[in-house]
Amino acid sequence: MSTASVDTLALAIERRAREAPTHIAVITGAETLSYDALHRLGLRMAGALDRDGIGVGDTVAVLAANSALYLALMVGAARAGVVLAAIPVSADRAAQAAMIADSGARLLFTDQKGEVACETITVAMDEIGAWMAPDEVSVSQAPVTPDAPMTIIYSSGTTGSPKGIVQPFLYRARMLESGAARGYGADAVTMLATPLYSNTTLSSLVQTIGAGGTIVLMAKFDAGAWLAAAERHRATHAMLVPVMCSRLLAHPDFDRTDLSAFRVKYCTSAPFAPALKQEMLDRWPGGLVEFYGMTEGGASFVLFAHEHRDKLHTVGTIAPGGELRLLNDEDQDVPPGEQGEIVTRSPSMMIGYHNRPGETAACRWTAPDGSIWQRTGDIGRLDEDGFLSIVDRKKDMIISGGFNIYPSDIEAVLITHDQVIEASVVGVPSDTWGETPVAFVVAPGEDGAALMTWLNGRLGKMQRVADVCLVNELPRGPIGKVLKRQLRDSYVMQPVSA
Template sequence: MPEFVTLDALVAATARSKPDKIAVIDGDRQLSYAAFNDQINRVTAALQRDGVQPCDSIAICALSSAEYVVTFLGALRAGVAVAPLAPSSTPRDFAAMVQDCGAKLLFMDTFAAGAMKEAPLPGDLRRIAFDDSSAGAPFSAWIAAEGTVPAPVTIDPNSVFNIIYSSGTTGTPKGIVHTHQLRWWQYGQLDPLGYGPDAVTLLSTPLYSNTTLVCFNPTLAGGGTLVLMKKFDAKGLLELCAKHRVTHTMLVPVQYRRIMALPEFGDYDLSSFVAKFCTSAPFAAELKADVLKRWPGGLIEYYGMTEGGGSCALLAHEHPNKLHTVGMPMPGHEVRLIDDDGNFVGPGEIGEIVGRSPVMMKHYLNQPQKTAETFWHDAEGNRWVRTGDIGKFDADGFLMLMDRKKDMIISGGFNIYPSDIESVLTKHDDVLEAAVVGMPSEEWGETPVVFVVLQPHGRIDAQALKDWTNGQVGKTQRLSEVVFVDSLPRSAIGKVLKRELRDQRLGDQRVGAGMTAAS
């Protein structure tokens, strides 16, 4: 591994060697590396002028933009931690996150300010508007003058790079603290993924997500170009890919599904692609196969947690017979399985996935108890991150995911993995998506219920789909109910919010508006 270098220093090096190279494309605007680096300096100087000190934090809540990227890097150059926050948060959670991270400044845009207008924020918290709107003081007036050079700051590798807040799918979001050293372990190893100066990376997932930063950081580190997409739509993404000759992108499974379903998919020239990535949610094997067949370039699926620990990668284009897995542990990463008593399980056995590597969060911000619950120590005292996922390794060392531990259904004393039933359902021609949850049952304790989104051409009724599915699964896996819905509730990065489905059904045992069911 090369000697530690900060991300902003690598950007500055590209600005010196290739000043005219395009760093960021935001709609019709383009920033060269020289202009990009100058604006980073201006942000750093403005933070220093306003008394924001190294190891302080700022918060950003906005759609992706050149100003967002410049501010992120400017804060890093100042030794200031960045807390990127989701505009999709509830106002209450948003205010709690702003307070939790101790933000000295809050950067917003019109979209985020509108979504958070009811948030109980401190009255003395200064707000800066990226788009010079009423969301705060205008960014164009706040940023230091062109050509301003900030005071140099020496960055401790163990200081905080960012605070990524969990999606909140299991409760109040937790602040996941990443250091500069952790990020260096990620962006300092650019090969063999092609993140060099010729990389053109399209970002359609939001910048508050670790999913996005997995591609954001190495693209800038390698002197490549970022193409920003404020809001995802399938056709618009393909248009940008063809227009800018995109080589890399990170998409979540629901985005792949929507893109591949476009009748005009084959009309776009995607021959420039080197690698496409996927993470954050289960990626169906048949969807991977479709992407491999019709979309040029490699396909890499990452499995891991924002908290870090052990991560796996599936190079699907090299292992087309392993699409039902999430690949093998990445170099320098150790992934093991443990039972409920904390013992490592044997080959071929099922267990909870734990992992360790140099890429591990520092802690959850201000939550020592939650931190202690997430880290697990083996008999030798080694520290591992608990994922809460259940899996097993095949004979070749590829990891197969079974389900989230909390989503596992225990019915009549038998363990039922929802993903097993979901994989059967999605093979039906009329089914677009399916989510299985455990519902209370007096007879069995819990029983599996599935929420189904039909294909546009789907005509099967709920009872017929229930009968078909129960004829394909084991006796203990049989569905007690099929519920048709228009869409599945998802987080901003595509994770199905099964808790919402469960709570909705518990609150309305009768057939609700927009639902039909077979019991």
């Protein structure tokens, strides 16, 4: 019997390997791995970590595209009690190096060897077979407590200022337990094409594994390839972000693809337009479920869109085990029906931001009774039926294609330009991405197109701005704060499709 005091991804796969060893755990392209094969790969990973003196509480980092080996590394790290820092491939090189350094990783596993300058010992993904322990190795689950750190999920696209969200083993253990309740089962076939460094992907992956289902894992999203794979494997479930939904529905093969095996599609991570939800319901077999929550943890909200077509403008009702409060600017509860900042709590909460105690404290609220709540930075309103609508975003973070973009990171790059006096970046509506960043810049005599080319060449792929608007001055409030809402509203009249 394991000495671990909390369930882990490694233990879940080990159980399934005993119960149904030949059942397919993961499909990547033309290759498949059974639960037994995935379990053995995880053992070999854990054995190599142990051989290298990397154990409970130590950190390893992964900077790579989705693959079965990436998943096996996650399994091996979980078995060894090692923290896995997931580094986004979409960030620029300097940001990636900063994240690796911030994580304190003792090893870096990457398919981009030589492209990232860091002092961490590196193992190339295509050489990992030689690094792993022998096939006959047997490694027991390391004892880990529920509050021990398991993963560090970094916000994608940050520039020089990485912010890692540290999640404990309990966070994933609760997901392992919730697979059946979310509609997954041993016969589930789940399509995943979002990256493994995203909490969106990990949530669906862990729930599918917990229920003993099969993962179809794509290295990257391509609408045509996704549709073909979903039909070929008779997919029953999918985790999507809104931009993927738009691209799939717009693809010429969509209406001639057999998607009749689908039971439910899950969507999260970005604003999800009611019209797009309606089109999903009208054209795609099976249910549609939207999730609203944070990688930092706290309560989640769930909208069963197929059951509540009159609530498509909302993100649903609070999931079991969660609690919600709406606060005004004085951190007092607002009266029923009024809007306020969304703060939540649940048993699934992050440990904190890695190496950032000040920012960890700032994102939490302590209630009069001493309970700790997670601030979302979003403004919401509950209707009479308990459905939550997102009214506005209190914080300035932009969510584009399911990825978090911090305007201050882009502004910090802009201000290094010789001709830029000041700049402000906001998110504006985008048909493709949900939101996309636009920069408002005071730079007399500069050309906007040339400045945008200069800027985007210095940003990560997901950070790139859709437009640079040259202005004489930035609008400011009485105390000198830039009025970003005014900038955003002025640009809505010029819809962005990029």
